[in-house]
Amino acid sequence: MPYDEVSRKYGDDPEESLYCHYHEPETTIGRLGLHGRLFEGRHEDEVVLVIPTEVRGLLADLEQSPPGVAE
16 A cells, blocks of 8 residues: 555654654554554555555544544
């Protein structure tokens, strides 16, 4: 999945602390990365995120939930 597409939907994580053991990530992307459920890579000249199929289904559910319910 293109990084821009994912960050638009679930938040951008570059501003989050690299010391996640002391400051838990606030974005969905940051939380997935913390738990090893998201991997960043490159395809041609584009930054992409690799997200397991099982997690993609949960993200789709998250998109459809009212604000505050799924968090």
